[in-house]
Amino acid sequence: MTDTAGGKPIEVAVFGAGRIGRIHAANLARQPGVRLKYVVDVNREAAAALAAQHGAQVADIDGAMGDAAIGATVICSSTDTHAELILQSAAQKKHVFCEKPVDLTLERARACADAVARAGVVCMIGFQRRFDPTFSALKARIDAGEIGTPEMLVVTSRDPGAPPVDYIRHSGGIFKDMLIHDFDIFRWILDDEADTLHATGSVLTDPAIEAAGDIDCTAVTIRTKRGRLCQINTTRRAAYGYDQRFEVLGSEGLLQAGNVRPTEVVAYSKTEVSSDVPEAFFLERYRAAYALEITHFFEAVTQGKPVRTTVADGVKALELAEAATRSWREGRTVKLDEAAR
Amino acid sequence: MTDTAGGKPIEVAVFGAGRIGRIHAANLARQPGVRLKYVVDVNREAAAALAAQHGAQVADIDGAMGDAAIGATVICSSTDTHAELILQSAAQKKHVFCEKPVDLTLERARACADAVARAGVVCMIGFQRRFDPTFSALKARIDAGEIGTPEMLVVTSRDPGAPPVDYIRHSGGIFKDMLIHDFDIFRWILDDEADTLHATGSVLTDPAIEAAGDIDCTAVTIRTKRGRLCQINTTRRAAYGYDQRFEVLGSEGLLQAGNVRPTEVVAYSKTEVSSDVPEAFFLERYRAAYALEITHFFEAVTQGKPVRTTVADGVKALELAEAATRSWREGRTVKLDEAAR
C-alpha cells in the first residue's frame, strides 16, 4: 500500500481505455493529489490516445501491476477481466476501483471479496448511481426520517436501445448486465436484504435476443426479510430514451427520484405543452455521479474512510441477479438463502 | 324585496339567453331554494329554448321587472343594457347579479352603484375569477400570511383568439372588455389601490383591430398607494389557447396560480415529454367558478351576507380601465386620482 500522506500524489493505473475508462481517466486527472501514470488496454492505440491526453504512459498489465509506485488501479476493462485484475491488485496491495459487475460468477466474485479483505486494500465497485445527486439526496432524506419507515420501492430502469446481440450473448444476461444496478439500488434504498424474489420477462423488441437466450424486458418483485416490497420494471428499448426513476413509499410519505433534462425549456404549441426528453443515456445522465464516485474513492483511499459501494455490495447484487435469472428460467419464486448457496 | 324565509323559493328572471346566460341559468336551476321563472331576450327563440330547458317562461323586460314575485335578476345581456337593467332592478327592489362590466362609462356605473346602495339590494358583479378554486385558494393562503406581505403581482391573461372586429368596435376597447377582469384580480390579490398606472400596447395580429381604434396586446404596470407593483400582460391571440395565470411575490415567498388541464395524461415521444394545453376558453376554464359565484350570490341574498364582488368593485375596475386607456392613448403614466375625476 502506497503511503499517501505528505502530499505525494497517488499514482494510478487505468485498465481499459474505452468509453467508461476515458470518463474515469478524465475525472481522476482532476483530483488533487492523484496522478494518472499508466493506461492499459489490449487496444494499444486507444491506450496511447488516452495516455497522451493526460500525460500518462502506456503499459501492459504486468508493467502496471509490477510498479510498486502505483497505489491504486481503476478497472474499466471487459467484465471477464475484472476478477483477475482485482486479485492482482490485491496481491500487489493496490487499492481498487472496479466497474460493475465484479464477475459473472458468484464464486469468483466472492474470491475477490476475500482477497481484498485479506490484503486490506480499499475495493470500491462502480455503482455510480449511488452518487447521482438526485438519488443520494433522496437517500439522505430517507435516512433523516422524512418519510418514516420505507415500505415499498418501485424502480423504473429503461435503456434507450438494446446493445448488439453479440454483446448480449456474452453479457451474462439482462439481470447481471442491466439490473445489477437496480439490485444495488434496492439494497441501498430499502436498507434491507431480499427474502424472496420473483422475476419474469419477455422478448418484445428483437427475436435475436431470444435466440441468444436472453430477454429484453423484465418485471421483478422482491420481498425483504422485514416484509418490505420492491418492484423493478426494465426494458432494453424505451423509445423516448434513458429512463431512470424510482419512488419510495414510507409510512409517513413518498419520495420520488426523477429524470434529469438537458434544459428547462417548456414549449406550448397548438396541441401540447412539452419539455425535453430525459438525458440520452448513462454517460449524460450520470455525468455528475461518475465524477463524484471517483472523488469518493480517492478520499476513501487517502483518508482511510469506508467506501459507499464495497465489493460485498457487488457480491450481493450478483446474488440477486443469479436469483432473478433462476426465477425467470424456472417460472417460480426463489428464496434467497437457496440462491445464495 | 322578496321574503326568502320559510323555504319559499326565490324566483329569478334571467336577462340574456346567450352563451353566458345559459350557463348561469343551468347553475341557478341547481340551487336549492331558487326557481328560474323568466328568460328575457330580444332573440325570442333563444329565450324560448332556454326557458323550455328549465321549465321557465319567456317574458319581456317590463313583464319580468313588473312581477313583484321576482326576487332577483341575473343580467347577462349585452353590455349596453346592463346599467338600465340594474337601475330597474334597484327600483323594483330586486337583488341583482350582473355580468361585467357594469357599464362602459364611469358615470353610469357610478349611478348604478348609488342606486343599488339606496335601494338596499344585493348587487353582485360577475367577476367569476375570484371564485375559481385555484385563484381563491391562493388568495386564502395570502390572507393566512403564507407569503408575508404581498409585494409584486404578475398577471398573464391571454385569449385564444380575437373576437370579430365588429364586436371589438363596440367593446369599449381591450382595457374595458378584456383587462377589466385583470384589474379586478389586481385589486383583490394585492388588497391595495392603484396610485399610478402605465399602459402600452400594439396591434400584432390583425390590422383591422387597429382600424377599429383598438389594440390586441397590452402591457400594463400599476404602482399601488403602498408602493406595491403589478404587471399585466395580455394578448387577444395565444396560439396555444386560453392562458390565465398569475403569481404573487411576498416578503416570505411566492404563490403561483396555474392553468387547468383537461386531463393529467403525460406523453413521452422520441422528442418530447408533453401534457395537455390548458382548458380551451373561459367557459371551460371557469366552469367551476361560474357555478360557485351563483351559489355565492344566492347565499348572500338568502343569508344577508356581503357579496365578494360588489358593484363598487365593478366601478373600481372600470376606473382602472379608463386610466389604462388614457395612458395608452397619451403615452404617459396616469395618476389614478386624476383618472377618477
Place this chain on the structure above:
Amino acid sequence: MTDTAGGKPIEVAVFGAGRIGRIHAANLARQPGVRLKYVVDVNREAAAALAAQHGAQVADIDGAMGDAAIGATVICSSTDTHAELILQSAAQKKHVFCEKPVDLTLERARACADAVARAGVVCMIGFQRRFDPTFSALKARIDAGEIGTPEMLVVTSRDPGAPPVDYIRHSGGIFKDMLIHDFDIFRWILDDEADTLHATGSVLTDPAIEAAGDIDCTAVTIRTKRGRLCQINTTRRAAYGYDQRFEVLGSEGLLQAGNVRPTEVVAYSKTEVSSDVPEAFFLERYRAAYALEITHFFEAVTQGKPVRTTVADGVKALELAEAATRSWREGRTVKLDEAAR
C-alpha cells in the same frame, strides 16, 4: 324490458342508500329521460332521506323488483347482495348497473353473467375508472396508435388509509376488494389476458389486518398471453392521500396517467416548491367518472349500445383476484387457466 322510445322516461330503482348510492342517485337524477322511482335500503331512514332528496319513494326489494314499470336497477348495496339482485333484475327483464365486485365467488359471478345474457338485459359493472377523463383519454391515445404496441403497464394504486378491520374481515381480501379495479384496468389498457400471475404482500400498517387473514400492501406481476408485462403496487395506507396513477410503455413511447389536484396553486417557500396533494379519496378523484359512467349506462340502455364494462369484465377481474389470492397464499406463480378452473 321497458320500452324507452317515445320520450317516456326510464324508471329506476336504486338499491343501497349509502355513500356510493347517493352519488349514483344524484347523477341519474340529472340524466334526461331517467326518473328515480324507488330507493331501497335495509336502513329505512337512509332510504327515506335519499328518496326525499330526489322526489322518489322508499320501497322494499320485492316492491321495486315487482314493479313492471321499473326499467333499470342500480345496485349499490353491500357486496353479498349483488348477485341476488342481479339475478332478480335479470328475471324481471330489468337492465342492471351494479357496483363492483359482482360477487366474492366466481361461481355466483358466472351465474350472474349467464342470467343477464339469457335475459338479454344490459348489465354494466361499476368499474368507474374506465370513465375517468384522464384514464379514458390515455386509452384513446393508445388505441390511436400513439405509442405503438403496448408492452408494459405499471399501476400505482394506493388508498389513503385502511378501512375498519371489521370491514376487511368481510371484504374478500385485498385482491377482491381493492385490486379488483386494478385488474380491470390491466385488462382494459393492455387489451390482453393474463397468462401467469404472481402476487406477494405484507402487513406493514396494522397487525389486526394480519389477524383478519389479510394483508395491507401487495405487489402483483402479470405476464399476458402475448408476453406483455404488468406490475401493480398497492397499499391500504399512503400518508399523502389517494394515489391513482399508471403508465404504459409502448414500442413507440410512453403514456402516463397522473393524479388530479384540487387546485393548481404552486408555492415557493424558503425551502421548497410545492403543490397540492392529490384529491383525497375516490369520491373526489372519480367524481367526473361516476357521472360519466351513469350517463354511459343509460345511453347504452336507451340506444341499445354495448356497455364498456360488462359483467364478463367483472368475472374476469374476479378470476385475477382469485389467482392473486392463491399466488400470495401459496407463494408461487399461478397459471390463469388453472385459476379459472
Place this chain on the structure above:
Amino acid sequence: MTDTAGGKPIEVAVFGAGRIGRIHAANLARQPGVRLKYVVDVNREAAAALAAQHGAQVADIDGAMGDAAIGATVICSSTDTHAELILQSAAQKKHVFCEKPVDLTLERARACADAVARAGVVCMIGFQRRFDPTFSALKARIDAGEIGTPEMLVVTSRDPGAPPVDYIRHSGGIFKDMLIHDFDIFRWILDDEADTLHATGSVLTDPAIEAAGDIDCTAVTIRTKRGRLCQINTTRRAAYGYDQRFEVLGSEGLLQAGNVRPTEVVAYSKTEVSSDVPEAFFLERYRAAYALEITHFFEAVTQGKPVRTTVADGVKALELAEAATRSWREGRTVKLDEAAR
C-alpha cells in the same frame, strides 16, 4: 495581437481575483491552448492565492499590460476599473473579455467600443446568460421558427437577497447593476431595439436602500420599434432564492425558460407535493454558462469568429439602463432616441 496559430498557447492575464475572477480563472485553465500567466489584484494576497492555484504569477497592471506575450485579458475587477483596463488592452492589441457593465457612464462605454474597434481586437462582454443551456436552447428554437414571430417577452429576474447598502451606493443603481442582464436578454431574445421604455419601482425590503438613492424592486416595460412588448419584473429579495425565468409569446406558440433545480427529488407529505427550490444564486445557476462563455471567447479569438456578446451589446444594455433610471426618476415614459443622446 499574439499569433495563436501553430499550437502556441494564448497567454492570459486575469484582472480581479474575487469570486467571479476565480471562476473565470478555473474555466480558462481548462481550455486547451490557453495559459493563465498573470493574476492582477490590488489585494495581493487574493492574487497570490489564485495564481498559485493555477501555476500563474502575480503581476501589477503595468507588468501584465506591458508583457507583449499576453494575448488576452480577462477583466473581473471592480466596475470602475473596467473602462481603463479595456482601453489599455486595446492600446496593447490584446483581446478582451470584460465582465458587465462596460462602465457606469455611456460616454466611457462608447469610448471603449470605439477603442476596441480601432484596435481590431476581440472584445466580449460577460453577459453569461446568453450561454445558459436553457436560455440558448430557447433562443435557438425561436430562431428555428418554432413559435413564429416573437411578440411578447416576460422576464422574471429576482435575487435572493440585497447586497450590502454600501455596495448599492456605488453600483450605479439597480438598473445598471442588476437589470443590465435583463436588458441584454430583451435585445437578444426579441431581436429588436427599444422604442420607448417605462420603469417604476419601490423600496420594500430595506429603507437604507432608499436612503442610498436606489430602489429594490422594479417593473419595466419596453415597446420595441416593431411594436413588440417586453415586461421585466425584478426584486433584490426573493425569499425562495434566485429566480431567473422568462417566456416568449410568439404568433405560433410560447416558449418558457425555467429555473434549474439542484436535484429532481419530489416529496409527498401529508399536506403537499414538493420539489427543490431553484439553484441558490448566480454562481450555481450559471455555472455551465460561465464555462461556455469562456470557451466561446477563446474560440472567437483563435478562430477569428465573432463573439455573441460584443461591447456594442454592452453599450446598448447600458443605454436601456440609463433610460430606465430616467423613467423611474421622472415618472414618465422615455423615448430611447432621447435617452441615447
